[in-house]
Amino acid sequence: MTVELLIEAIVRQTTILIAQLATSGGSRAPLAQVADQVFLDLVHELERQGVSRKVSADMFGLGLRTYQRKIQRFLESSTDRGRSLWVAVLEYVQRTANVTRAQVLVQFASDDESQVRGVLRDLCESGLIAASGSGSRLSYRLRSEDELMRLRHAHSNDGLDELLWALIYREGPITLAQLRKTHVDVAELEPALARLLAAGRVEQAPADGPFTARSLVLPLGSTVGWEAAVFDHFKAVVNTVTRRLGINRKGPSLADRVVGSTYTLDVWPGHPHAERAYETLKNLRSQLTQMRDEIECYNADHPVPERYTQVLLYVGQCLIEQGEHDADED
Numbered sequence: 001m002t003v004e005l006l007i008e009a010i011v012r013q014t015t016i017l018i019a020q021l022a023t024s025g026g027s028r029a030p031l032a033q034v035a036d037q038v039f040l041d042l043v044h045e046l047e048r049q050g051v052s053r054k055v056s057a058d059m060f061g062l063g064l065r066t067y068q069r070k071i072q073r074f075l076e077s078s079t080d081r082g083r084s085l086w087v088a089v090l091e092y093v094q095r096t097a098n099v100t101r102a103q104v105l106v107q108f109a110s111d112d113e114s115q116v117r118g119v120l121r122d123l124c125e126s127g128l129i130a131a132s133g134s135g136s137r138l139s140y141r142l143r144s145e146d147e148l149m150r151l152r153h154a155h156s157n158d159g160l161d162e163l164l165w166a167l168i169y170r171e172g173p174i175t176l177a178q179l180r181k182t183h184v185d186v187a188e189l190e191p192a193l194a195r196l197l198a199a200g201r202v203e204q205a206p207a208d209g210p211f212t213a214r215s216l217v218l219p220l221g222s223t224v225g226w227e228a229a230v231f232d233h234f235k236a237v238v239n240t241v242t243r244r245l246g247i248n249r250k251g252p253s254l255a256d257r258v259v260g261s262t263y264t265l266d267v268w269p270g271h272p273h274a275e276r277a278y279e280t281l282k283n284l285r286s287q288l289t290q291m292r293d294e295i296e297c298y299n300a301d302h303p304v305p306e307r308y309t310q311v312l313l314y315v316g317q318c319l320i321e322q323g324e325h326d327a328d329e330d
Helices: 002-022 034-048 053-059 064-075 085-095 101-107 113-126 145-154 160-171 176-180 186-198 226-250 274-278 280-301
Strands: 129-132 139-142
Touching: 034 053, 034 064, 053 064, 085 101, 085 113, 085 139, 101 113, 101 139, 113 129, 113 139, 160 176, 160 186, 160 226, 176 186, 274 280
Parallel strands: none
Antiparallel strands: 129 139
């Protein structure tokens, strides 16, 4: 029961984060595939940990056949076998000059109607197709290349290089085929990788081999690349927690080296220790930056062995106002 409560609480906090990201800066990121992707990622991770499909089905409260059919349904369209529903709907709209929503629903009658409607919303919000009319006259068409170019210019993908850099640093070595499975626009992926290679941020050896990155440095306060910083922070927290769980199962031998601590400091205007509390992150960052620079200088003059330990430190700080506030103070 305790673990179930913990999972529920973590899921809740994760959904809050996703909702904030999806609406950041006034944008509305499409979420139609998120629930399906979460289910498939859980399935794949359970399999990677050696859990059989029968046991996984029990964990989801499903019979084995129902569980397998659900996996198959999310992996491909029931109407157009071998391809995802998202791709199948997009290609159907592409084949027709103008198609109504009713025609799409008839075409994909074998698929769940709510999923088809969700995919149509997703494609509209991502800008790949355009909708016109309403009610029974609602129809869709594929956007032209000129329209797509104008949309890309209006919603420039600033920060893509930094996010790819963070992905390669944390997930690498990672191949081009693996990167193509992400939601990065195919037309933008390879130019971004070329820029990262030219800047020396990532490496590829041999020329057609996987990509790696030896370091990741994101400037403090930069308005570009905040997505990479968010991913890197979240990845660090997940790594720390999962490795801590492993230590709990194996024993306390590394308990003083793999650990997370949270400190809450209550201060207010006029509090003698308020500024000290506010400056904590700045001081810690300064100390850690100096230590990282010293380690990197040493490593630059000494060969790095094939096996080494990466000490991952995460430091975060936020301010949460407590108590009642007057309307003019909010």
